[in-house]
Amino acid sequence: MTEALLSVRGLRSGYGPVEVLRGIDLDLHAGEIVALLGSNGAGKTTFNQTVSALVIARAGTVHFDGADITRAHYRDVVARGLIHVPEGRKIFPNLSVRENLELGSFTRARANRAVNLERVFALFPRLLERTGQHAGTLSGGEQQMLAIGRGLMAEPRLLILDEPSLGLSPLLVEELFGLIADLHRQGLAILLVEQNVAQSLAIAQRAYVLENGAIQFSGTSGELLATDRLRQAYLGV
Template identity: 65%
Template sequence: MLSVRGLVAGYGRTQVLRGVDLDVAAGEIVAVLGSNGVGKTTLNKTLSGVVRAQAGEILFDGARIDALAPPAIVAAGLIHVPEGRRIFPDMSVVENLELGSYRRGKADRAANLEKVFQIFPRLRERRRQAAGTLSGGEQQMLAIGRGVMGEPKLLILDEPSLGLSPLLVEEMFALIARLNADGLSILLVEQNVMQSLAVAARAHVLENGRFVLSGAGEDLARNPDLEKAYLGM
């Protein structure tokens, strides 16, 4: 589904990613873990075309996308749910969701809206409510639901547990597992290590723009080098 080779990216003369190789197969969850400032968000932005790759290649569904603009990448089925939710606070829940199908999935908007409401029943209850009045957990549901409206082949989730209470974090990871069980491929980019490894088929630890540990999720969870790599100790 996604194949990244030798990816170098950054801002101006500053390199943030320094030769990243990454694969996501159809139907799997792959986690990218790391603390703040190691390049996780830059990776997401480069995959979705917001930041242009300086070197390397990105193949999605068999075609190169590293030279494409973000709308074309969305149209191909790679959809990025950004860190911080980025909802439109003065618009209603339904209006926010409908914007998710602006570039892709418009023909099936009504059916996809019902699908989102089945996944997130609380959004159905608040469908006419201004998005900015939702709780943090509900706003995260809305952001993910907006991504689902675009009929993604691969969904990039950037820090979906950020700022949530422990109970809502548990609920969020259960929902991610459910989306994957329905066949959706997910690139999960997180700081929450153990819960990410519990749902991911494979995982990578990013440090200073490079992957320093990689492996099956359950194997990495038991790896004594995980804490050293993750904390930089």
């Protein structure tokens, strides 16, 4: 198999005296959707923040496209094309939809801003309808569209989506996962970090299950769905 686009080995990370991640190994190849699954508090967001260089790793390595980014500055990580759409959306509520999107290309792909704006508006027509509206007045689903659109403005080589379905209605969740599948079909590599196991495994090629800061299961989506313990713990079947 070709070299992984993202390769994580022995990753340990945490906050102050608390170690959250305890030796994580994970690979993601170009063009893949890989799901990182786990309940609230399992360490998913800490993993995302450490890979994105927002939290400094205590041990282990993170390589992206062959380069060691374990100790890189987060701006350099973004410049390489590893783009993180954070949990809770983290939009700028007092800026317009357009201004939020334009900020996505501040570090990377600024020269293609106009073309990428057109692409985002084609994906999310509702954002085009609200281009001048303050982002804080959007619905939860529209804010999630805006957060993903902002990430796409940077022309990501890998898009990390942290709990994108959190707080959305079942109908919007269905729409969101359809969009993620469409982005994957266009060739985008995606790390989908979710509590929604069934929906994630329906679109991911492979998955890892994180519990208490360690990987407990990994394999293809089919293999994980065939694991009795996983089905009982996460799917209730």
